[in-house]
Amino acid sequence: MLEIRNLNAGYGDMTVLKSISLSVTEGEVLSIAGNNGAGKSTLLKAISGIIRYSGSILFLDTELNGLKPHSIVEKGIVHVPEGRKIFPEMSVSENLKMGAFLNPRDYRRHLELAFSLFPRLAERRNQLGGTMSGGEQQILAIARGLMGNPKLLMLDEPSLGLSPLYTELVFKSIGEIKRSGVTVLLVEQNVCESLMASDRGYVMETGSIVLSGRGSELLENPLVKKAYLGI
Ligand SMILES: Nc1ncnc2c1ncn2[C@@H]1O[C@H](COP(=O)(O)OP(=O)(O)O)[C@@H](O)[C@H]1O
Numbered sequence: 001m002l003e004i005r006n007l008n009a010g011y012g013d014m015t016v017l018k019s020i021s022l023s024v025t026e027g028e029v030l031s032i033a034g035n036n037g038a039g040k041s042t043l044l045k046a047i048s049g050i051i052r053y054s055g056s057i058l059f060l061d062t063e064l065n066g067l068k069p070h071s072i073v074e075k076g077i078v079h080v081p082e083g084r085k086i087f088p089e090m091s092v093s094e095n096l097k098m099g100a101f102l103n104p105r106d107y108r109r110h111l112e113l114a115f116s117l118f119p120r121l122a123e124r125r126n127q128l129g130g131t132m133s134g135g136e137q138q139i140l141a142i143a144r145g146l147m148g149n150p151k152l153l154m155l156d157e158p159s160l161g162l163s164p165l166y167t168e169l170v171f172k173s174i175g176e177i178k179r180s181g182v183t184v185l186l187v188e189q190n191v192c193e194s195l196m197a198s199d200r201g202y203v204m205e206t207g208s209i210v211l212s213g214r215g216s217e218l219l220e221n222p223l224v225k226k227a228y229l230g231i
């Protein structure tokens with residue numbers, strides 16, 4: 001569904017992404033794992049049209065290079081950025097409504113899905129986003145992403161800084177989001193958990209893809225074990 005070819009991108013004179021090629025297949029959970037600074041968020045920013053790049057990104061046979069971020073959202077790519085940027089002065093319900101702003105189709109169905117994945121949000125629907133805990137804000141950010149009717153949902157470090165309980169909830173929800181028919185592109189420093197939750201994965205180091213394979217295969221790979229799992 002997504003085909004990236006020879007993507008180069010950076011900030012000013014600094015090149016961050018060096019000739020990245022990868023693909024995402026419809027219906028899968030794909031993870032891009034790698035340490036802090038590897039370029040994972042930069043890659044998601046390129047896909048969302050937030051930064052310029054050279055190379056090609058095809059989404060369902062449409063070239064995305066040159067499109068504005070809102071057009072990319074309208075095509076069905078929703079990006080949940082790092083650091084859960086919810087609207088702190090808005091209630092949970094209002095945050096969810098904002099998520100459906102550009103893609104309002106199936107609003108009811110998505111709201112039901114969000115509340116069934118995260119019953120806590122239904123209980124707290126009138127609470128202001130900014131007064132929620134870190135874990136609650138993260139599930140709100142994911143739910144808000146789902147409200148945008150994505151075909152491809154991109155999650156940037158959804159487990160970063162969360163308690164073990166919320167980490168488990170977030171990874172479990174990723175499986176349920178996939179079963180609801182949404183393809184998931186997951187970016188994580190938490191290499192072990194993210195590969196376990198994924199069908200396939202890529203490992204990224206300093207702006208390049210260094211390994212790829214099925215999630216389970218990568219977890220058994222000696223380089224992954226040594227560099228990321230401390231085994
Ligand atoms: N807005 C920015 N301006 C300049 N450099 C940036 C910016 N954002 C990220 N970088 C640099 O790009 C590199 C990759 O960062 P990033 O994509 O955030 O990595 P990751 O998400 O894998 O931790 C890092 O060296 C980082 O310092």
Ligand SMILES: [Mg+2]
Pocket residue numbers: 040041042082156157
């Ligand atoms: Mg990042």
